Amino acid sequence: MALDEMARSDSARAWRLTLILVGALTLFRVLALFLTPLELYPDEAQYWLWSRHLDFGYFSKPPMIAWLIWATTHIGGDAEAWLRISSPLLNAGTALAISRIALRLYGDQRGGTWVGLAAAATFSLMPGIQLSSVLITTDTPLLFFLALTVWACVALPAASPRARVWVAAGMGAALGLAFLSKYAAIYALASLGAHLFLSRQARRAWTPAMAVAFFAVLFLVFAPNMLWNIEHHFSTLEHTAANANWKSGKLFNPLELVQFVGSQFGVFGPVPFAVLAVGGLLLAARRRLAPADVTLLCFALPPLVTVAAQAFVSRANANWAGASYVAGSVLVAAWLLRWEARRWLVGGLALQAVLAAAFLTWVINPRTAEAMGMANSFKRARGWDQTVQAIIARAKEEKAGQGLTAVAVDDRFLFNVAAYYGRDYFGTSKAPPLRMWVHEIAARNQAEAEAPMTEPLGRRALIASLEGTYRGKIQQDFAATSDLQIVSVRLDRKRSRRTDLFIAQGFAPVPRDPVTGLPPDTPWKAGK
Known part of the structure; x- marks a missing residue:
């Protein structure tokens, strides 16, 4: 050849x-x-x-x-x-x-x-x-x-x-x-x-x-x-630049x-x-x-x-x-x-x-990942559906009673998975609107920009706080809040994800600091 x-x-x-x-x-x-x-x-x-x-x-x-x-x-x-x-x-x-x-x-x-x-x-x-x-x-x-x-x-x-x-x-x-x-x-x-x-x-x-x-x-x-x-005021470019975090x-x-x-x-x-x-x-x-x-x-x-x-x-x-x-x-x-x-x-x-x-x-x-010590790599891809279904179940309970004007979350991760795993519920005539509690003076993500919590929707809202991180600050924005319900979802043998659920009434957000953009400090700490 x-x-x-x-x-x-x-x-x-x-x-x-x-x-x-x-x-x-x-x-x-x-x-x-x-x-x-x-x-x-x-x-x-x-x-x-x-x-x-x-x-x-x-x-x-x-x-x-x-x-x-x-x-x-x-x-x-x-x-x-x-x-x-x-x-x-x-x-x-x-x-x-x-x-x-x-x-x-x-x-x-x-x-x-x-x-x-x-x-x-x-x-x-x-x-x-x-x-x-x-x-x-x-x-x-x-x-x-x-x-x-x-x-x-x-x-x-x-x-x-x-x-x-x-x-x-x-x-x-x-x-x-x-x-x-x-x-x-x-x-x-x-x-x-x-x-x-x-x-x-x-x-x-x-x-x-x-x-x-x-x-x-x-x-x-x-x-x-x-x-x-x-x-849109260069929001995508600004977000990309902000990821640099040089300051x-x-x-x-x-x-x-x-x-x-x-x-x-x-x-x-x-x-x-x-x-x-x-x-x-x-x-x-x-x-x-x-x-x-x-x-x-x-x-x-x-x-x-x-x-x-x-x-x-x-x-x-x-x-x-x-x-x-x-x-x-x-x-x-x-x-x-x-x-x-x-x-x-x-x-x-x-x-x-x-x-x-x-x-x-x-x-x-x-x-097999858990058996080989690699479970931590997949923790963000587990337990969301169960968490969202617990939120929906609580919302349905309240709907049967006095009713809700909104379901609000304090974390964009939780908002995103609630929108996906609750897609057959949120957005229907039977469901209250899904909203995002805005942490700072301005929106930091698309959920805060397009679905913020407002005073009309905050008359009586079910709040879902991921890991309870911002629960104390959220409570400052409402006239009254109910007792706490804790939802804990097991992710693997060592890890679980906590979500705090409570009813909040009379949304009237406290002024954010004009310099930091944050709500005032509160003595409450996550987990207390």
């Missing part, structure tokens, strides 16, 4: 194996969604609530996640699995796009036939992707559209002059959709700028017509969300930086993140970076460096650097194959495959 025919045969075999791997993982994850007894996380319930009223933006996030939930729940209904099902499907699409990026950039290097499979496996078995495949989060569509953006970027130099304008327009559309998923897409703009600055080949590939096509399509796709933000606590936090870097070994995977960090430093120091390496480092480094700096001056969540996963997966696979470190590649992937199997086992049967 000729060498070219052998190469084509190996490439076809590698692509088939990639499809089998990604397809099998996706099938297992979809099955886990329909088999798991785990309930929605409160943020997922919030996204579902948004999807009931489609818009171009929401209080804390762009609209893509609500659009996805709207689409999948219109197909299968409002069960938890149908809320989440777009996540494993989008992650599969991202993995396949990553495979094509890897082949485009490294298909000609030694071992390049298998680089697409290795990159797709590195991404698909990443612990962070395992988690995001059984939840509905904004990171999942973000990574999918970023992968399409990077794919278009690396395809530009090989495209014909006429096709390049269309590729640039497609890249603008993909990046615009990434912005509609999560504002972390801003890193991609910085990455493209860095790539143009560092790569003469990239600068030669672009023409003024391509730049116009790219930015025009990007603006057209993203403009509706910007207009929504203007109409609270010490300005420099080395421990936060160490914790963030350490968390990346857990999110990206121990071997892949070590290869990405150490390999990038060594290759840069020795000036042995290939042009393809430079391209992908331009996409991988800005999120990691920026979020690490954020962790140092304030705090940062582990997933905030998720925009680096796409390029990072390709780099890790390409470098390990280039260095002929196949044992490290196979060993790292085998370790993550074991973790993936264990995680899916925990999701399907949470008792």
Whole structure:
């Protein structure tokens, strides 16, 4: 057999194996969604609530996640699995796009036939992707559209002059959709700028017509969300900026930086993140970076460096650097194959495959997680339905008596899950309206902004205080309150969730402090 025919045969075999791997993982994850007894996380319930009223933006996030939930729940209904099902499907699409990026950039290097499979496996078995495949989060569509953006970027130099304008327009559309998923897409703009600055080949590939096509399509796709933000006083952008939290606590936090870097070994995977960090430093120091390496480092480094700096001056969540996963997966696979470190590649992937199997086992049967000491990881996805049903039962009891003007909660998590697990009750003619007690002088979340407690609705309200945290402050806002009923829901052998229920009458909120925005202090403490 000729060498070219052998190469084509190996490439076809590698692509088939990639499809089998990604397809099998996706099938297992979809099955886990329909088999798991785990309930929605409160943020997922919030996204579902948004999807009931489609818009171009929401209080804390762009609209893509609500659009996805709207689409999948219109197909299968409002069960938890149908809320989440777009996540494993989008992650599969991202993995396949990553495979094509890897082949485009490294298909000609030694071992390049298998680089697409290795990159797709590195991404698909990443612990962070395992988690995001059984939840509905904004990171999942973000990574999918970023992968399409990077794919278009690396395809530009090989495209014909006429096709390049269309590729640039497609890249603008993909990046615009990434912005509609999560504002972390801003890193991609910085990455493209860095790539143009560092790569003469990239600068030669672009023409003024391509730049116009790219930015025009990007603006057209993203403009509706910007207009929504203007109409809503930039609430989403302000909430995103507020997450930085630079004004609270010490300005420099080395421990936060160490914790963030350490968390990346857990999110990206121990071997892949070590290869990405150490390999990038060594290759840069020795000036042995290939042009393809430079391209992908331009996409991988800005999120990691920026979020690490954020962790140092304030705090940062582990997933905030998720925009680096796409390029990072390709780099890790390409470098390990280039260095002929196949044992490290196979060993790292085998370790993550074991973790993936264990995680899916925990999701399907949470008792196994409890037996292995991992129950704490799932506590926010358990016990909500039981809590909400207890609130509804108390509301029905009061309805049969003097009646209620509202059911009010003091925590956005509880509001979101009450809206979801009480969807067959709240909003019906038999139910009092579900409302949110506003803690500060201004709304801090969408529930407080769109469903605040008001004086007419507070004539006689059932109050549900999660863990009793704000019970004392709530009581200050009412003329009279009833005796306390405590609802305790067991989450696992060690943990339970408490909700305080009581009737409050005569809502007349005390003035909030104009400086802090908070109600006055009270000697009452939670649990007393």
